Amino acid sequence: MNPTAELGCRYRPVWHYAAERNWLNDPNGLVYSNGVYHLFYQHNPYGDVWGNMSWGHATSADLLTWDEQPVAIPCDEQEAIFSGSAVVDIHNTSGFGVGGVPPLVAIYTSAYAPGSPLAGRQAQSLAYSTDDGATWAKYAGNPVLDRASADFRDPKVFWYDGESGSYWVMVAVEALDHEVVLYKSADLKAWEYLSTFGPANATGGVWECPDLFELPVDGDPSNTRWILVVNLSPGGIAGGSGGQYFIGTFDGVAFRSDTTVTEGLQSDDSRMADYGWLDWGRDYYAAVSFSNAPDGRRLMIGWMNNWQYAASTPSEGWRSAMSLVREVRLVSRGGRPVLVQEAVDPVESHGRELCALGRRTLADGVTWLPAESSGDVLRIDAEFEPGAGGRIGLVLGSGGEHAVVAYDSVIGELTLDRTASGNVDFHETFASVERVAVRLEDGRLKVRVFVDRCSVEVFAQGGMATITDLVFPRDPSTAVGLLAEGDGGILVSLTVTG
Numbered sequence: 001m002n003p004t005a006e007l008g009c010r011y012r013p014v015w016h017y018a019a020e021r022n023w024l025n026d027p028n029g030l031v032y033s034n035g036v037y038h039l040f041y042q043h044n045p046y047g048d049v050w051g052n053m054s055w056g057h058a059t060s061a062d063l064l065t066w067d068e069q070p071v072a073i074p075c076d077e078q079e080a081i082f083s084g085s086a087v088v089d090i091h092n093t094s095g096f097g098v099g100g101v102p103p104l105v106a107i108y109t110s111a112y113a114p115g116s117p118l119a120g121r122q123a124q125s126l127a128y129s130t131d132d133g134a135t136w137a138k139y140a141g142n143p144v145l146d147r148a149s150a151d152f153r154d155p156k157v158f159w160y161d162g163e164s165g166s167y168w169v170m171v172a173v174e175a176l177d178h179e180v181v182l183y184k185s186a187d188l189k190a191w192e193y194l195s196t197f198g199p200a201n202a203t204g205g206v207w208e209c210p211d212l213f214e215l216p217v218d219g220d221p222s223n224t225r226w227i228l229v230v231n232l233s234p235g236g237i238a239g240g241s242g243g244q245y246f247i248g249t250f251d252g253v254a255f256r257s258d259t260t261v262t263e264g265l266q267s268d269d270s271r272m273a274d275y276g277w278l279d280w281g282r283d284y285y286a287a288v289s290f291s292n293a294p295d296g297r298r299l300m301i302g303w304m305n306n307w308q309y310a311a312s313t314p315s316e317g318w319r320s321a322m323s324l325v326r327e328v329r330l331v332s333r334g335g336r337p338v339l340v341q342e343a344v345d346p347v348e349s350h351g352r353e354l355c356a357l358g359r360r361t362l363a364d365g366v367t368w369l370p371a372e373s374s375g376d377v378l379r380i381d382a383e384f385e386p387g388a389g390g391r392i393g394l395v396l397g398s399g400g401e402h403a404v405v406a407y408d409s410v411i412g413e414l415t416l417d418r419t420a421s422g423n424v425d426f427h428e429t430f431a432s433v434e435r436v437a438v439r440l441e442d443g444r445l446k447v448r449v450f451v452d453r454c455s456v457e458v459f460a461q462g463g464m465a466t467i468t469d470l471v472f473p474r475d476p477s478t479a480v481g482l483l484a485e486g487d488g489g490i491l492v493s494l495t496v497t498g
């Protein structure tokens with residue numbers, strides 16, 4: 001039994017951010033400023049279920065270890081503070097800066113409470129910080145953008161500098177209409193309508209937490225595409241909450257998608273696997289990217305949970321964690337740009353190699369690795385040459401409880417099966433098998449898997465496909481087994497680091 005289990009925090013992640021106490025959902029206000037990454041988030045300061053929505057705050061220098069800070073923007077009797085973004089207002093367009101120091105400006109959704117004259121509405125508001133994120137003041141002229149809508153939320157703001165000029169752009173959602181609405185502003189205070197995108201592709205739930213950013217293809221700055229992220233819940237690819245994305249162009253006014261498969265509200269379930277998904281698992285939601293990240297990196301983080309069962313996951317005084325931070329890039333495959341994701345790696349700097357294996361044919365069944373390769377925080381890198389007709393992969397667990405990451409070469413599908421991973425009974429939809437079609441490259445499958453007490457994150461083929469799932473094993477110390485069934489194939493290499 002690991003010692004922390006006795007302290008009632010056996011599921012508290014080591015590599016992932018969770019609030020010290022109480023509830024957390026969406027990442028908000030992701031911004032880099034003066035060497036510090038700020039992670040604000042939807043937080044209930046008073047309980048371990050959703051409510052009293054306020055912006056919690058954590059800071060990090062390396063995106064791996066986070067220091068919790070005091071609540072940044074608390075709710076009050078007038079409004080709950082729903083999701084949004086933050087920018088470094090470098091040119092002090094807002095006028096909130098003092099002494100030549102650029103202010104940080106948060107653009108959040110005011111979800112007006114019964115005590116407000118605007119009760120029932122959602123509109124966009126500003127808060128600003130002149131001490132680099134430590135303390136925040138609300139703008140006296142709030143809200144800055146009100147469409148008299150009950151479901152207008154989750155503004156993501158960025159500085160656009162292109163053919164149409166230089167100004168702030170906001171993407172937000174009309175959640176029930178499956179629309180992303182775009183606005184522009186010179187000063188973050190006065191907003192002018194630009195365009196609307198959607199409905200398109202997955203529309204099986206409300207559209208939430210959009211993001212829009214430009215990425216070079218294969219690192220070439222003269223060849224770029226824009227990515228529009230649209231989270232939706234339910235209606236995600238694996239059931240419940242999920243994140244879809246579109247690849248296309250943005251001319252400063254409208255986003256045009258090259259990857260729209262279905263338009264309008266007729267959600268066609270048979271096309272779901274043809275849409276772009278940020279993750280094929282159950283627990284990667286509300287993912288958005290950091291503003292102002294150094295070296296032009298596009299870094300995203302998601303809430304590692306699912307609205308289907310988030311209120312009932314086992315709680316130990318805190319509930320819910322963030323995913324690892326992921327760097328997203330575009331690479332061309334078969335003449336088309338595709339999104340790849342790589343986790344900011346927790347073991348690179350301080351990991352210890354627990355096990356390394358070379359090429360071998362796997363015996364049929366499960367071969368457990370020696371006990372030294374077990375642990376509750378592990379990174380597993382494995383490369384396989386799957387056989388012509390069978391399954392090959394990894395078994396993660398102990399005591400008869402396990403999550404299974406397996407590739408089926410007959411159907412060309414990678415699965416993460418958590419049906420027997422431990423406590424799955426707390427919600428009827430939790431026990432599940434996640435699936436994604438994966439093409440072998442030179443006959444090989446490469447997976448990188450992060451296990452952190454109550455989560456499994458799988459990055460396949462260099463991040464071409466990812467699967468993120470929560471698991472609640474009775475004993476979070478995970479043993480690693482190698483699985484082969486039928487003509488399973490060959491293990492090329494494996495390392496376990498922890």
Ligand code: FRU
Pocket residue numbers: 025026042053082083084109153154208209286
């Ligand atoms: C997404 C979401 C947002 C909203 C926030 C409220 O998970 O529903 O649309 O702003 O959570 O906590």
